[in-house]
Amino acid sequence: xxxxxxxxxxxxxxxxxxxxxxxxxxxxxxxxxxxxxxxxxxxxxxxxxxxxxxxxxxxxxxxxxxxxxxxxxxxxxxxxxxxxxxxxxxxxxxxxxxxxxxxxxxxxxxxxxx
Amino acid sequence: xxxxxxxxxxxxxxxxxxxxxxxxxxxxxxxxxxxxxxxxxxxxxxxxxxxxxxxxxxxxxxxxxxxxxxxxxxxxxxxxxxxxxxxxxxxxxxxxxxxxxxxxxxxxxxxxxxxxx
Numbered sequence: 001x002x003x004x005x006x007x008x009x010x011x012x013x014x015x016x017x018x019x020x021x022x023x024x025x026x027x028x029x030x031x032x033x034x035x036x037x038x039x040x041x042x043x044x045x046x047x048x049x050x051x052x053x054x055x056x057x058x059x060x061x062x063x064x065x066x067x068x069x070x071x072x073x074x075x076x077x078x079x080x081x082x083x084x085x086x087x088x089x090x091x092x093x094x095x096x097x098x099x100x101x102x103x104x105x106x107x108x109x110x111x112x113x114x
Numbered sequence: 115x116x117x118x119x120x121x122x123x124x125x126x127x128x129x130x131x132x133x134x135x136x137x138x139x140x141x142x143x144x145x146x147x148x149x150x151x152x153x154x155x156x157x158x159x160x161x162x163x164x165x166x167x168x169x170x171x172x173x174x175x176x177x178x179x180x181x182x183x184x185x186x187x188x189x190x191x192x193x194x195x196x197x198x199x200x201x202x203x204x205x206x207x208x209x210x211x212x213x214x215x216x217x218x219x220x221x222x223x224x225x226x227x228x229x230x231x
Binding site for chain 2: 034041042044045046049093100101102103105106107
């Protein structure tokens with residue numbers, strides 16, 4: 001079946017550097033995408049989302065980029081901090097707005113080195 | 115806003131017993147909630163969609179008689195793992211569609227860790 005996947009399972013960056021986490025999706029009908037952060041033993045925490053009518057959206061220290069041509073999604077975290085260490089998942093929803101159950105990618109473990 | 119809670123946070127039970135997990139939307143109403151399962155070092159997998167006042171919709175491969183879902187009110191959905199076995203040991207997470215910070219999206223509960231001995 002169609003799925004959402006990630007290129008890198010683990011990403012290690014120096015504290016203060018910027019990080020980029022990538023995600024490839026295969027469902028061309030998906031029009032809503034979300035990035036979640038999951039710390040060990042906790043539920044996913046909403047970070048940022050983007051609809052397919054946009055190609056970029058910015059939040060506080062985070063930016064999501066969407067390239068529909070190649071079905072690629074990325075999460076940029078600026079000036080990484082120790083608290084950013086976690087597993088990051090991209091998720092897609094075919095109908096938009098999180099109205100349906102989400103399809104999650106495999107996850108990337110972001111490690112912030114001091 | 116959009117806080118989702120789960121109870122219990124963890125449970126240990128003997129093989130063959132049934133376990134009920136509660137998911138509550140604390141400050142909003144949710145006509146639809148979702149149940150996910152996550153095995154160690156893996157991603158979340160959607161199990162079922164819980165619909166208030168009607169039957170749940172299960173994903174392919176998820177046994178509805180094994181995982182009973184009841185969405186009795188607009189703020190509560192329960193997942194009962196019946197006759198649990200060690201292979202059911204997992205992290206069960208619920209979510210609900212809510213509004214927070216101007217964004218309406220799916221918000222997740224803290225999860226329930228189930229260990230079946």
